[in-house]
Amino acid sequence: MKLLILGNGQLGQMLAQSSIQLGHECLLVNTRTNKVMPAGAHVALSQSIEEAMQWADVVSWEHEQLDPEHVALAANKLLTDADKIRPLTHRQLEKKLCDDLGIATAPWQAFQTADQFTQTLRTWQQPVVIKAAFGGYDGKSQWRWSPESASAAAEAESLAHSAGLQPGIIEALIPFTKEVSIVGARAKDGRILCYPLVENVHTKGILSHTFAGFEAPDLRLQKAAELAFQRITEHLGYVGTLAIEFFVVGDGEEAELLVNEIAPRVHNSGHWSLTGCNASQFDLHIRSLTNMPFPKLAVQPTLMLNAIGCAEIPTELWQDSRVQAFWYGKDSRPGRKVGHVNLRIAKRAEAEALSKNWTPSLQVLS
Ligand code: ATP
Numbered sequence: 449m450k451l452l453i454l455g456n457g458q459l460g461q462m463l464a465q466s467s468i469q470l471g472h473e474c475l476l477v478n479t480r481t482n483k484v485m486p487a488g489a490h491v492a493l494s495q496s497i498e499e500a501m502q503w504a505d506v507v508s509w510e511h512e513q514l515d516p517e518h519v520a521l522a523a524n525k526l527l528t529d530a531d532k533i534r535p536l537t538h539r540q541l542e543k544k545l546c547d548d549l550g551i552a553t554a555p556w557q558a559f560q561t562a563d564q565f566t567q568t569l570r571t572w573q574q575p576v577v578i579k580a581a582f583g584g585y586d587g588k589s590q591w592r593w594s595p596e597s598a599s600a601a602a603e604a605e606s607l608a609h610s611a612g613l614q615p616g617i618i619e620a621l622i623p624f625t626k627e628v629s630i631v632g633a634r635a636k637d638g639r640i641l642c643y644p645l646v647e648n649v650h651t652k653g654i655l656s657h658t659f660a661g662f663e664a665p666d667l668r669l670q671k672a673a674e675l676a677f678q679r680i681t682e683h684l685g686y687v688g689t690l691a692i693e694f695f696v697v698g699d700g701e702e703a704e705l706l707v708n709e710i711a712p713r714v715h716n717s718g719h720w721s722l723t724g725c726n727a728s729q730f731d732l733h734i735r736s737l738t739n740m741p742f743p744k745l746a747v748q749p750t751l752m753l754n755a756i757g758c759a760e761i762p763t764e765l766w767q768d769s770r771v772q773a774f775w776y777g778k779d780s781r782p783g784r785k786v787g788h789v790n791l792r793i794a795k796r797a798e799a800e801a802l803s804k805n806w807t808p809s810l811q812v813l814s
């Protein structure tokens with residue numbers, strides 16, 4: 449089939465690689481310039497975006513922030529209704545969607561204006577996270593606030609006037625045991641396949657590393673996560689790979705999942721699957737769009753380390769036989785994801801030691 453991906457960043461490039469592997473043709477659109485690009489090169493083709501849309505059998509995206517013009521041009525070649533995805537780009541609507549579907553999240557409240565923000569914040573007796581409704585990623589456009597801080601009133605006043613904050617949400621700061629995500633795919637004919645839950649470690653709001661497949665999944669939590677995945681994707685009529693981030697609260701038998709956010713696309717916490725599984729999250733996205741069979745998943749323990757703001761991946765890692773390294777070819781600046789490294793490691797303790805050892809040279813956050 450002929451696939452057109454909106455977006456030519458690293459996610460678009462990795463989707464294109466899977467398309468090629470699976471016998472499809474793939475072009476990418478630079479969504480800022482509307483130029484049509486071949487995979488793996490930043491040269492523009494002479495084809496216009498309108499022509500590329502005509503050429504394609506299926507149009508998909510690397511990121512859910514869709515330009516209405518692109519949606520209109522793609523029309524019925526987008527297999528997921530873009531209007532259904534829109535709530536997932538607005539934190540108030542995303543939380544409300546979870547509430548409506550009976551999926552637990554952190555307690556939250558919406559606000560529209562600075563006055564409403566101040567009034568609502570006054571009612572919170574516990575530490576909170578304040579998030580702008582639109583546009584936040586990698587921990588940007590969010591702030592922490594505690595009523596117990598000596599300067600709480602002054603901080604609230606200054607937050608009320610933060611640029612880009614209104615509208616937004618106030619949510620309880622969750623003392624989580626860990627953060628996990630489920631990545632899975634729903635095919636055009638409704639089949640669903642999910643990876644085991646993976647554990648994600650964030651530093652300053654940015655995904656630092658993921659542990660995948662080190663221990664047998666907690667079946668109760670896996671089932672709960674897959675149920676959430678099914679409810680959400682069926683409600684959205686979603687086709688492709690989607691990720692849900694969760695906080696795990698409590699331990700052992702008491703552990704529960706709270707949804708943090710939903711990403712209707714391939715996701716950084718699924719990058720381990722390029723090395724640690726017989727089918728990557730990018731393969732599953734392409735197979736979903738083209739209605740190809742899903743494989744039985746064979747997961748190997750894998751550590752994914754993000755390269756953030758560093759100039760290069762150290763040579764020692766490139767040379768390590770356990771490593772598969774990915775470099776996105778982007779200009780590096782602090783806090784920007786520029787690559788990732790997947791390591792096939794048998795033991796979790798060793799993966800933890802490696803992440804401690806390597807994150808300082810791989811990550812420049814600010
Ligand atoms: P992403 O890049 O994953 O889209 P984002 O900017 O949309 O990130 P969130 O996922 O909402 O932001 O938050 C980033 C991280 O901040 C979370 O993974 C978590 O570590 C921390 N965090 C966010 N909200 C809360 C909360 N309510 N309680 C505790 N920690 C939180």
Ligand code: MG
Nearest residue numbers: 584585586709
């Ligand atoms: Mg997010």
Ligand code: MG
Nearest residue numbers: 586693708709
């Ligand atoms: Mg997140």
